[in-house]
Amino acid sequence: xxxxxxxxxxxxxxxxxxxxxxxxxxxxxxxxxxxxxxxxxxxxxxxxxxxxxxxxxxxxxxxxxxxxxxxxxxxxxxxxxxxxxxxxxxxxxxxxxxxxxxxxxxxxxxxxxxxxxxxxxxxxxxxxxxxxxxxxxxxxxxxxxxxxxxxxxxxxxxxxxxxxxxxxxxxxxxxxxxxxxxxxxxxxxxxxxxxxxxxxxxxxxxxxxxxxxxxxxxxxxxxxxxxxxxxxxxxxxxxxxxxxxxxxxxxxxxxxxxxxxxxxxxxxxxxxxxxxxxxxxxxxxxxxxx
Amino acid sequence: xxxxxxxxxxxxxxxxxxxxxxxxxxxxxxxxxxxxxxxxxxxxxxxxxxxxxxxxxxxxxxxxxxxxxxxxxxxxxxxxxxxxxxxxxxxxxxxxxxxxxxxxxxxxxxxxxxxxxxxxxxxxxxxxxxxxxxxxxxxxxxxxxxxxxxxxxxxxxxxxxxxxxxxxxxxxxxxxxxxxxxxxxxxxxxxxxxxxxxxxxxxxxxxxxxxxxxxxxxxxxxxxxxxxxxxxxxxxxxxxxxxxxxxxxxxxxxxxxxxxxxxxxx
Numbered sequence: 001x002x003x004x005x006x007x008x009x010x011x012x013x014x015x016x017x018x019x020x021x022x023x024x025x026x027x028x029x030x031x032x033x034x035x036x037x038x039x040x041x042x043x044x045x046x047x048x049x050x051x052x053x054x055x056x057x058x059x060x061x062x063x064x065x066x067x068x069x070x071x072x073x074x075x076x077x078x079x080x081x082x083x084x085x086x087x088x089x090x091x092x093x094x095x096x097x098x099x100x101x102x103x104x105x106x107x108x109x110x111x112x113x114x115x116x117x118x119x120x121x122x123x124x125x126x127x128x129x130x131x132x133x134x135x136x137x138x139x140x141x142x143x144x145x146x147x148x149x150x151x152x153x154x155x156x157x158x159x160x161x162x163x164x165x166x167x168x169x170x171x172x173x174x175x176x177x178x179x180x181x182x183x184x185x186x187x188x189x190x191x192x193x194x195x196x197x198x199x200x201x202x203x204x205x206x207x208x209x210x211x212x213x214x215x216x217x218x219x220x221x222x223x224x225x226x227x228x229x230x231x232x233x234x235x236x237x238x239x240x241x242x243x244x245x246x247x248x249x250x251x252x253x254x255x256x257x258x259x260x261x262x263x264x265x266x267x268x269x270x271x272x273x274x275x276x277x278x279x280x281x282x283x284x285x286x287x288x289x290x
Numbered sequence: 291x292x293x294x295x296x297x298x299x300x301x302x303x304x305x306x307x308x309x310x311x312x313x314x315x316x317x318x319x320x321x322x323x324x325x326x327x328x329x330x331x332x333x334x335x336x337x338x339x340x341x342x343x344x345x346x347x348x349x350x351x352x353x354x355x356x357x358x359x360x361x362x363x364x365x366x367x368x369x370x371x372x373x374x375x376x377x378x379x380x381x382x383x384x385x386x387x388x389x390x391x392x393x394x395x396x397x398x399x400x401x402x403x404x405x406x407x408x409x410x411x412x413x414x415x416x417x418x419x420x421x422x423x424x425x426x427x428x429x430x431x432x433x434x435x436x437x438x439x440x441x442x443x444x445x446x447x448x449x450x451x452x453x454x455x456x457x458x459x460x461x462x463x464x465x466x467x468x469x470x471x472x473x474x475x476x477x478x479x480x481x482x483x484x485x486x487x488x489x490x491x492x493x494x495x496x497x498x499x500x501x502x503x504x505x506x507x508x509x510x511x512x513x514x515x516x517x518x519x520x521x522x523x524x525x526x527x528x529x530x531x532x533x534x535x536x537x538x539x540x541x542x543x544x545x546x547x548x549x550x551x552x553x554x555x556x
Contacts, residue, residue: 021387025395028380028439036402036436039417040409046416088312095309098295107313109544114316116540118497120517121533125319128326128334128525135322135336168316184293197301200292226406228500233521243408250412251504263409274404 044267047260057261067245071265074242077156077231078224081163082217088164089171090213094205096172097179115169123233126162127153130234154236162234163224170223171216178212179205215281222273226266242266320537327530334525345531355532358516365427365512366495369434373491374484376435377442384443385450396447403440407500410436415504425507433505434495441490449483450476482551489547493540 047057061067096104114122129135130152137149152158182205190204191197206213228243235241240248242262249259292298298305322336327345329338349355383389384396402410414433415424423429453476461471477484499514506515513532520529 021383022389022392022395023383024379024387025383025399026379028376028399028443029395031376031432031435031439032398032402035414035417035432036410039413040405043409043413043416088308091305091308092312095305098293099309100295107309110313110316112544113537113541114320116493116544117320118514118517118533118536118540120499120514120521121323121536122319124517124521124525124529124533125323127521128530129319129322131525133333133335138336165315165319168312179293182293187292197292197299205292222404226408228408228411229518243406246408246412247504250415256416259412263412266406267409270404270406 040267043256043260044264045260046256047258047264050257050260057257061258061261061265067262070240070242070245073156073239074225077159077163077241078221080160081167081224082221084160084164085167085171085220086213086217089168089175089216090209092168093172093175093212094179094209096176111169111172114165119166119229122166123162123230126158126165127233130158130161153234154238156235156239158234159231159239159241162230163227166227166230167220167224170220171213174216174219175209175212178215179209182208211281215277218273218277222270225269323530324534324537326527327534329527332527334527334530345527348528349531349535352528355513355516355528358511358513361427361510362496362513365430365434366492368431369438369495370488370492372431372435373438373442374446374487377439377446377487377491378484380439380443381446381450384447386455396443399443400440402436407437407498411501411504414501418505424505425510427510430502430505430510430512433501434498437498437501438491438494441494442487445487445490446480446483449480449486453479485550486547489543493543 048055050057092107096107099107131137132149132151132153134152136152137146140146141149152161186208187200187204190200195203226243227241228247231239231241232244232247235244243266246259246262246266249255249262253259292301295302326334326336326338328341328343329336330340330342330344331338380399384392384399410433414429414436418424418426418429418433423432457479458471458476461475462468466474497514498512499518502512502515503518506512511519513536517529517532520526
């Protein structure tokens with residue numbers, strides 16, 4: 001900020017030098033150009049060049065019911081995970097914003113711990129918890145709620161549970177910030193004017209928090225679309241998702257053309273959703289994935 | 291009043307219950323693996339019939355686990371150093387530079403973070419196969435550096451934006467050379483940003499699975515790759531032991547970060 005407004009002598013000389021300031025970015029720029037842009041563009045080129053030039057790979061991809069089912073699975077799981085994360089995350093973010101700080105910091109620590117615990121460790125825990133002889137099935141059977149163990153893993157139910165677990169913090173943390181920024185006086189005014197609690201919630205609090213909800217939801221949706229580890233481990237081979245399909249084209253089938261085409265589809269969808277997000281909320285929110 | 295905790299009335303208890311349940315849900319797998327890692331049941335029966343340290347002994351008796359952890363650590367440390375240095379220079383350009391396309395450059399530096407990792411993994415795999423970097427130490431570092439750099443640029447840029455540049459200018463007016471002013475005035479002032487960049491970069495590399503699965507060779511694999519390949523065979527409790535140690539390591543890093551933050555506020 002101050003670099004722009006500074007008008008002291010030193011500031012001026014610095015600004016004059018600043019025109020060549022981009023040189024500092026050069027090492028990072030080169031790294032990303034060589035090891036990010038070139039490989040990604042190269043992969044996308046292979047999708048239209050291999051095995052022969054043309055759009056054949058894309059025709060196969062969209063023409064086969066097997067692949068279309070994978071797209072559908074991916075979208076459905078991502079949508080359900082997003083909805084669950086928002087519905088479960090909203091009350092938690094709300095509480096986190098207004099709770100006494102001693103409690104809030106405990107919840108906060110749990111959120112951070114869960115977020116930063118190794119992804120494979122968390123997924124492994126769910127694989128064990130959800131298996132036929134796992135704790136969850138046993139508890140439900142002991143409680144007499146079910147007679148037969150439920151199939152909770154190696155299907156899309158398992159993927160949905162595992163992914164919701166992973167995505168929850170990504171909704172709660174930004175949403176907490178948005179709710180915290182709402183002026184309590186607005187809600188006070190609403191209730192003074194005779195709004196019931198329920199009206200305050202649905203007509204004031206939720207609409208005011210909506211930008212945060214939308215931003216969190218879009219981020220979770222887009223992250224879920226490209227997720228690889230959790231679907232691969234909890235979903236089993238019969239319920240593939242998009243990221244797994246890309247990996248399989250390349251690793252097991254060594255079909256770079258199809259792998260590149262599927263990667264391109266994922267890339268385009270991802271960038272489109274981020275485009276929407278930028279349009280709606282500006283660049284400020286992009287960094288919040290951190 | 292919906293935004294006043296003490297005046298929520300009956301809603302308070304509903305909301306507090308939901309929050310408590312979600313917190314338990316988030317904590318459940320982590321506590322569960324820790325408990326399992328000490329259970330003596332090969333088939334992960336819970337609660338375990340008895341307790342043992344056998345899985346930790348197995349873990350440390352297998353040189354491949356230690357080797358993988360050592361590889362991960364070396365890669366993560368190299369990535370951390372490079373990411374903070376490159377991130378610092380890039381952030382200087384982004385916050386101090388005065389050139390056209392600065393905002394475009396800022397967005398570009400963050401792109402690797404929003405791109406699905408699997409796309410980058412496959413793309414780098416193809417590229418590295420061609421130029422002979424696949425399965426090499428250098429290949430791992432470069433790939434993880436691409437993923438870590440956005441975190442570093444964001445942390446350091448934020449810190450630089452919060453630092454009043456006139457202090458650096460004052461040092462120059464008082465006779466310091468521009469580089470001296472940067473090293474002795476600006477760097478100490480933004481050290482919390484540098485530290486955050488280092489922790490993020492380290493964890494990004496240390497925990498990274500997807501790129502690593504493609505990059506790994508039979509002779510060079512990181513800890514997440516070792517866990518991944520073991521997981522694909524069976525759910526042995528040895529993984530629970532390894533996971534528990536990883537959780538402890540994460541807690542230690544988080545505590546360290548919290549301590550440093552506290553120390554800086556003083």
